[in-house]
Amino acid sequence: MTMVVDARGVGKVFGGGAEAVQALTGIDLEMETGDFISLIGPSGCGKSTLLRLVADLLEPTSGELLINAKSPSRARLDRDYGMVFQSATLLDWRTVRKNVELPLEIMDVPTEERSKRATEMLDLVQLDQFADHYPWQLSGGMQQRVAIARALAFQPSLLLMDEPFGALDEMTRELMQQEVLRLWGETGISVVFVTHSIPEAVFLSTRVLVMTPRPGTINTEIVIDLPAERDLSTRESPRYFELITEVREALRRGES
Amino acid sequence: MSESAGKTSSSSKVVRGGFSILAVIVAFVILWEGYKFIWTALEWTEPVNPSNRTLPHTWTIVGALFQPAQRNGPILLFVELKAAIFTLREALVGFLIGGSIGFWLGVLFVRSQTAERAFMPYVVASQTVPILAIAPMVVVWGGKLDIPQWLTVSVIAAYLTFFPVVINTMRGLRSPQPTAVELMRSYASAPREVLWKLQVPAAMPYIFTALKVSAAASVIGAIVGELPAGFRGGLGRDLLQFSQQFTAAPQKLFASVIVAGLAGMVFVGAITLAEHRFVAATRRQST
Ligand SMILES: Nc1ncnc2c1ncn2[C@@H]1O[C@H](COP(=O)(O)OP(=O)(O)O)[C@@H](O)[C@H]1O
Ligand SMILES: [Mg+2]
Numbered sequence: 258m259t260m261v262v263d264a265r266g267v268g269k270v271f272g273g274g275a276e277a278v279q280a281l282t283g284i285d286l287e288m289e290t291g292d293f294i295s296l297i298g299p300s301g302c303g304k305s306t307l308l309r310l311v312a313d314l315l316e317p318t319s320g321e322l323l324i325n326a327k328s329p330s331r332a333r334l335d336r337d338y339g340m341v342f343q344s345a346t347l348l349d350w351r352t353v354r355k356n357v358e359l360p361l362e363i364m365d366v367p368t369e370e371r372s373k374r375a376t377e378m379l380d381l382v383q384l385d386q387f388a389d390h391y392p393w394q395l396s397g398g399m400q401q402r403v404a405i406a407r408a409l410a411f412q413p414s415l416l417l418m419d420e421p422f423g424a425l426d427e428m429t430r431e432l433m434q435q436e437v438l439r440l441w442g443e444t445g446i447s448v449v450f451v452t453h454s455i456p457e458a459v460f461l462s463t464r465v466l467v468m469t470p471r472p473g474t475i476n477t478e479i480v481i482d483l484p485a486e487r488d489l490s491t492r493e494s495p496r497y498f499e500l501i502t503e504v505r506e507a508l509r510r511g512e513s
Numbered sequence: 514m515s516e517s518a519g520k521t522s523s524s525s526k527v528v529r530g531g532f533s534i535l536a537v538i539v540a541f542v543i544l545w546e547g548y549k550f551i552w553t554a555l556e557w558t559e560p561v562n563p564s565n566r567t568l569p570h571t572w573t574i575v576g577a578l579f580q581p582a583q584r585n586g587p588i589l590l591f592v593e594l595k596a597a598i599f600t601l602r603e604a605l606v607g608f609l610i611g612g613s614i615g616f617w618l619g620v621l622f623v624r625s626q627t628a629e630r631a632f633m634p635y636v637v638a639s640q641t642v643p644i645l646a647i648a649p650m651v652v653v654w655g656g657k658l659d660i661p662q663w664l665t666v667s668v669i670a671a672y673l674t675f676f677p678v679v680i681n682t683m684r685g686l687r688s689p690q691p692t693a694v695e696l697m698r699s700y701a702s703a704p705r706e707v708l709w710k711l712q713v714p715a716a717m718p719y720i721f722t723a724l725k726v727s728a729a730a731s732v733i734g735a736i737v738g739e740l741p742a743g744f745r746g747g748l749g750r751d752l753l754q755f756s757q758q759f760t761a762a763p764q765k766l767f768a769s770v771i772v773a774g775l776a777g778m779v780f781v782g783a784i785t786l787a788e789h790r791f792v793a794a795t796r797r798q799s800t
Pocket of ligand 1: 280298300302303304306307
């Protein structure tokens, strides 16, 4: 079985000479199809950098990184992954539907197919009523759902999310988490998810990778053995709290 | 429902706009006539002599518009409106030439740092050379190259219009968030697609701001461009002629200045309408 993400000893240094910043070092990561991996750690520990290496928006300065057994740049050109950032980054001159169609336009998908796919995606994130609205007419949570629909529109095998719910209020955040789990179950996509929130990481993931700063590295891996079907009762189960404690302690250990 | 609400508010905006324009005109007339009245009563002559030879009454100026410009000829308003249309046409062509050059230079400079470093200083320098020095040269060169005279005037107008477009196009093309650029990269988009699907749409508000400045500048450029050759038919020649006749009939100069101002306002107004149509309608989050 090929790894979706296969990293061996990956490191990243920004700049050179006296001003060089070692952002990441010795990252080993094996991610299988269908994994939901969360990266958690304090600000500046290199979570976004690691995500950008996977996305071929940055190049590693050491080690070996393969995405679907290909070089990251090959994987990017093959449109293997979709991205979602903390800010929805919707184009405000395009309607919701046209935003979802943007990657499909770039990929030269024929008009009819494009509009059919956009409709499917908007159904999937339950925004079909808002297809002809402009981004400024939507709430933050709805905008982020559009961003997710846009990332899934071209059916990538990997979804990269960088603190996607960081700007949302707690209630919306929990709804969005449920939503992402549903999409993950329905599409069988693999997800790398960056977050600051321990409960969020535990609730969503199959594995949580705890990172430590200076230089950024993966310190602990915690397998989340909660049942596959997760809902409100999961959030109240004793195992959920145990795992939260485990992640929190791993983060503490990293700090000292 | 939101649509009809939008319509009422836009028509009430037009009414309010009309009122404020009227209010400004009334205020201006009161100030003008008030100045004349007080300065005359107190026998002040500084800074401007209030006599009818230097500051004619507002009604004399408006009246001049409705009197024949020459014996048995059509009224001045008609003559000047014809001249304004003539000049606006030159300005429009210059605006289109200058706007396109400005846009493409902006694209080039944002694409290539080398090009920006090499040419940007000259683009800036070009704007410090007075148009009055450039205009005669262009007229002479244009004559040698057998370019129609109105087109040389347009070239002079273009010279005044391209600069704001270059600057604002560059700012606009650079305005998208870094994550938006990364997003486009993650779709493996070609630079051409990043330009047309992200950068240019993002730059539209910036470009329209520049176009409004440029529209006004193009009218000035056209008027100035008409002067060195004594080019007939446009506003430039009339303004020059009336300023030479200022002591005899000052109201004629003031009247044609009003028409020239109106011509510029019509042009800028048209750009503003286009801006509302193409940009503002979908981007109301800023209001
Ligand atoms: N483009 C860059 N140039 C220089 N340093 C960078 C750059 N991007 C990130 N860094 C540095 O790398 C480290 C990790 O950053 P980042 O991956 O953004 O952390 P996180 O997402 O975990 O908060 C930080 O010290 C940051 O200052
Ligand atoms: Mg980050």
